[in-house]
Amino acid sequence: xxxxxxxxxxxxxxxxxxxxxxxxxxxxxxxxxxxxxxxxxxxxxxxxxxxxxxxxxxxxxxxxxxxxxxxxxxxxxxxxxxxxxxxxxxxxxxxxxxxxxxxxxxxxxxxxxxxxxxxxxxxxxxxxxxxxxxxxxxxxxxxxxxxxxxxxxxxxxxxxxxxxxxxxxxxxxxxxxxxxxxxxxxxxxxxxxxxxxxxxxxxxxxxxxxxxxxxxxxxxxxxxxxxxxxxxxxxxxxxxxxxxxxxxxxxxxxxxxxxxxxxxxxxxxxxxxxxxxxxxxxxxxxxxxxxxxxxxxxxxxxxxxxxxxxxxxxxxxxxxxxxxxxxxxxxxxxxx
Amino acid sequence: xxxxxxxxxxxxxxxxxxxxxxxxxxxxxxxxxxxxxxxxxxxxxxxxxxxxxxxxxxxxxxxxxxxxxxxxxxxxxxxxxxxxxxxxxxxxxxxxxxxxxxxxxxxxxxxxxxxxxxxxxxxxxxxxxxxxxxxxxxxxxxxxxxxxxxxxxxxxxxxxxxxxxxxxxxxxxxxxxxxxxxxxxxxxxxxxxxxxxxxxxxxxxxxxxxxxxxxxxxxxxxxxxxxxxxxxx
Numbered sequence: 425x426x427x428x429x430x431x432x433x434x435x436x437x438x439x440x441x442x443x444x445x446x447x448x449x450x451x452x453x454x455x456x457x458x459x460x461x462x463x464x465x466x467x468x469x470x471x472x473x474x475x476x477x478x479x480x481x482x483x484x485x486x487x488x489x490x491x492x493x494x495x496x497x498x499x500x501x502x503x504x505x506x507x508x509x510x511x512x513x514x515x516x517x518x519x520x521x522x523x524x525x526x527x528x529x530x531x532x533x534x535x536x537x538x539x540x541x542x543x544x545x546x547x548x549x550x551x552x553x554x555x556x557x558x559x560x561x562x563x564x565x566x567x568x569x570x571x572x573x574x575x576x577x578x579x580x581x582x583x584x585x586x587x588x589x590x591x592x593x594x595x596x597x598x599x600x601x602x603x604x605x606x607x608x609x610x611x612x613x614x615x616x617x618x619x620x621x622x623x624x625x626x627x628x629x630x631x632x633x634x635x636x637x638x639x640x641x642x643x644x645x646x647x648x649x650x651x652x653x654x655x656x657x658x659x660x661x662x663x664x665x666x667x668x669x670x671x672x673x674x675x676x677x678x679x680x681x682x683x684x685x686x687x688x689x690x691x692x693x694x695x696x697x698x699x700x701x702x703x704x705x706x707x708x709x710x711x712x713x714x715x716x717x718x719x720x721x722x723x724x725x726x727x728x729x730x731x732x733x734x735x736x737x738x739x740x741x742x743x744x745x746x747x748x749x750x751x752x753x754x755x756x757x758x759x760x
Numbered sequence: 761x762x763x764x765x766x767x768x769x770x771x772x773x774x775x776x777x778x779x780x781x782x783x784x785x786x787x788x789x790x791x792x793x794x795x796x797x798x799x800x801x802x803x804x805x806x807x808x809x810x811x812x813x814x815x816x817x818x819x820x821x822x823x824x825x826x827x828x829x830x831x832x833x834x835x836x837x838x839x840x841x842x843x844x845x846x847x848x849x850x851x852x853x854x855x856x857x858x859x860x861x862x863x864x865x866x867x868x869x870x871x872x873x874x875x876x877x878x879x880x881x882x883x884x885x886x887x888x889x890x891x892x893x894x895x896x897x898x899x900x901x902x903x904x905x906x907x908x909x910x911x912x913x914x915x916x917x918x919x920x921x922x923x924x925x926x927x928x929x930x931x932x933x934x935x936x937x938x939x940x941x942x943x944x945x946x947x948x949x950x951x952x953x954x955x956x957x958x959x960x961x962x963x964x965x966x967x968x969x970x971x972x973x974x975x976x977x978x979x980x981x982x983x984x985x986x987x988x989x990x991x992x993x
Contacts, residue, residue, distance in 0.1 A: 623847075623850050632862050
């Protein structure tokens with residue numbers, strides 16, 4: 425019994441890796457053969473950034489069950505740390521190659537964001553639900569105001585001169601690392617404990633789960649990856665402004681998680697990529713972007729909470745039909 | 761095994777538990793009964809570390825646990841089945857039981873089988889999501905989960921709450937089975953009749969004070985108890 429279940433989750437994880445790998449191969453081939461437009465290539469790093477953000481926020485929302493609205497803030501900590509470090513290293517040690525300097529910046533951005541994540545978590549340790557969401561939201565706004573008013577971050581006019589080291593390959597490597605860590609964490613004994621906390625904190629404590637430790641762990645890991653995504657982001661554009669990382673961005677990451685399905689890592693990967701591509705495809709509707717997000721969120725909530733709608737979707741969905749056919753076949757086999 | 765000495769617990773200004781002392785000896789079933797608001801759950805929360813007493817001590821197997829955090833009690837051999845069937849609703853029945861062995865993590869399969877032998881219903885539904893179980897099944901699952909950690913002392917908080925009489929009888933039969941296996945039991949109940957019928961000793965709680973104590977049979981025969989809890993003299 426246990427073996428088949430383990431295998432199922434492993435297969436699930438492998439499918440996610442395969443999707444990412446396939447995407448990488450297809451895009452690389454397209455670039456090599458000259459079939460990828462410049463415009464399309466410019467979207468590749470943002471796609472990776474979004475995927476890492478969505479998957480890491482899903483750890484907080486889907487597995488721990490807490491609503492964090494400050495994910496963009498952790499990203500900005502990483503973006504500025506990595507950006508400033510790269511500028512410094514580039515000027516002070518020009519002999520260091522990019523292949524060494526950039527990973528150092530990514531790691532440094534992740535670590536500082538993780539420290540912020542842990543600090544925020546200590547503050548919200550006793551809070552749950554709406555209250556926690558509001559504190560994380562406030563944290564993001566406070567951080568943004570601070571960054572705008574600091575000298576060394578470039579203030580309101582933004583940080584200029586971050587070397588544009590980000591590439592699709594770095595992005596995909598980061599996506600793989602994120603998936604590897606978060607999928608394995610979710611599958612492990614610790615992942616089970618985190619989900620137990622989500623389902624019922626008192627019951628989890630009564631079986632011996634240390635709620636404080638796991639809450640800290642989740643916030644730290646989620647912030648770590650958000651920070652690394654931030655470094656990737658800052659090395660993709662030549663200018664970094666604090667205004668980018670406002671609550672709208674946090675909400676956008678939330679939209680990715682909800683759209684992909686709360687608790688579904690693969691869903692976050694797909695939705696993250698989709699949200700990166702959509703605004704470009706719907707350029708003519710740019711003014712209505714936030715409106716469309718809101719409608720998408722409401723529709724998703726209706727579809728996932730309304731039993732009648734779910735049944736209707738199941739009835740007409742091709743995926744369900746295929747699954748049903750397989751199940752019927754299996755039953756027939758067992759009968760024989 | 762468990763010794764509670766002179767605890768006083770406050771909710772802000774409200775003095776909820778007044779100088780309560782009681783003891784659970786190894787191998788006993790001890791019941792704590794009382795009406796709504798008498799302080800039963802408050803005492804349990806204090807034992808399990810969710811609330812703190814301003815005075816006195818709580819010792820478990822000779823060790824002071826007055827300041828021990830709740831999650832550290834399970835490895836010490838104290839399992840708590842919280843009030844209101846708190847199970848992991850989105851996990852399967854089997855995953856719930858596996859969580860019960862969270863602090864141990866070995867010989868899980870054998871323990872799960874042993875739980876299934878007490879609750880055949882759970883075996884039938886082992887791959888079902890726990891949230892879809894009936895109230896009685898959820899209570900069974902919560903109790904089975906607690907037994908996964910092989911506790912020396914099992915604390916049950918109102919196991920009969922919200923269950924049909926026939927299910928209550930089943931739950932109490934299981935409590936007796938656990939007791940026979942050598943588990944010491946502290947039972948907190950509103951259902952005084954049932955609680956007294958299986959208890960070696962019992963304490964009666966009223967407005968945060970222990971007002972009566974004796975063997976289960978003595979208390980069941982006492983006029984005061986009959987009037988207050990069992991309906992009619």
